[in-house]
Amino acid sequence: MKTIAVANQKGGVGKTTTAVNLAACLAAAGRPVLLIDLDPQANATSALGLDCLDGHSVYGPLLGGKSIVEQIIPTRFDHLFLVPADLDLAGAEIEVARVDDHLTRLRAALAPLATDRPFEFVLLDCPPSLGILMTNALAAADELLVPIQCEYFALEGLSKIVQVIEQIQSCGANPQLTLGGILMTMFARTNLAQQVVDEVRKHFGEKVFNTVIPRTIRLGEAPSFGKPIIEYEPNGQGATAYRALATEFLQRHSS
Numbered sequence: 302m303k304t305i306a307v308a309n310q311k312g313g314v315g316k317t318t319t320a321v322n323l324a325a326c327l328a329a330a331g332r333p334v335l336l337i338d339l340d341p342q343a344n345a346t347s348a349l350g351l352d353c354l355d356g357h358s359v360y361g362p363l364l365g366g367k368s369i370v371e372q373i374i375p376t377r378f379d380h381l382f383l384v385p386a387d388l389d390l391a392g393a394e395i396e397v398a399r400v401d402d403h404l405t406r407l408r409a410a411l412a413p414l415a416t417d418r419p420f421e422f423v424l425l426d427c428p429p430s431l432g433i434l435m436t437n438a439l440a441a442a443d444e445l446l447v448p449i450q451c452e453y454f455a456l457e458g459l460s461k462i463v464q465v466i467e468q469i470q471s472c473g474a475n476p477q478l479t480l481g482g483i484l485m486t487m488f489a490r491t492n493l494a495q496q497v498v499d500e501v502r503k504h505f506g507e508k509v510f511n512t513v514i515p516r517t518i519r520l521g522e523a524p525s526f527g528k529p530i531i532e533y534e535p536n537g538q539g540a541t542a543y544r545a546l547a548t549e550f551l552q553r554h555s556s
């Protein structure tokens with residue numbers, strides 16, 4: 302079981318789009334995937350066409366002594382399961398901060414999965430900001446997948462994330478955490494976007510996925526229909542890109 306945090310403290314860079322569509326493509330390839338919606342905005346939950354259910358989220362396992370296994374719901378896709386978000390999660394930021402083991406709460410909450418309900422991949426859709434939920438995700442994950450938008454300040458945000466990874470490693474919360482991959486998202490055919498991709502590749506080399514996600518109208522629309530792109534427009538550019546990402550992701554994880 303590999304746990305991957307899809308994270309970037311910057312808002313609106315394609316975290317949820319990537320978590321949902323990568324999860325859907327991995328599941329379509331027959332790989333058992335659990336997507337955990339860690340964002341009180343519940344965008345990943347609604348992008349799969351599911352509603353928030355009161356009392357059904359990681360909040361209970363984080364703070365209420367509930368088991369994570371009981372929070373898992375099936376989706377209409379084979380091999381794809383979800384722990385949805387609910388309104389309680391909005392309070393988790395503050396409440397988790399008050400408990401002793403506040404950095405490793407999520408890690409402890411997810412531990413039973415390995416024995417009781419193993420998946421091949423667990424994807425964590427993180428909220429923006431470097432808050433408690435995101436740092437908990439980094440402490441719980443084996444690796445980080447960082448989507449970044451092909452725009453001017455991309456590198457600045459990335460160096461911040463690298464710093465945070467180092468902090469999480471060195472404080473002992475998760476010495477094994479690695480930067481698994483950087484994904485360039487919302488690529489438009491402009492010189493600036495190409496320069497940004499080149500610049501990020503120059504600094505981060507192999508860490509950057511070969512697959513670049515294009516900006517397409519359909520990718521932007523799909524969540525409002527509650528559909529991953531492979532269902533909404535299976536043969537379009539967006540679906541092709543996320544399928545290619547899943548293939549590359551699986552190559553990186555075959556050992």
Ligand SMILES: Nc1ncnc2c1ncn2[C@@H]1O[C@H](COP(=O)(O)OP(=O)(O)OP(=O)(O)O)[C@@H](O)[C@H]1O
Pocket residue numbers: 311312313314315316317318319340344427428429486487488514515516517518520521522524
């Ligand atoms: N490749 C793309 N092409 C077009 N629109 C996109 C693409 N990727 C994401 N979007 C749209 O951009 C917006 C932000 O994307 P998304 O919600 O995935 O980002 P996020 O990083 O999860 O945001 P937040 O930080 O608020 O959680 C959404 O409306 C989404 O539908």
Ligand SMILES: [Mg+2]
Pocket residue numbers: 316317318340344427428
């Ligand atoms: Mg999001």
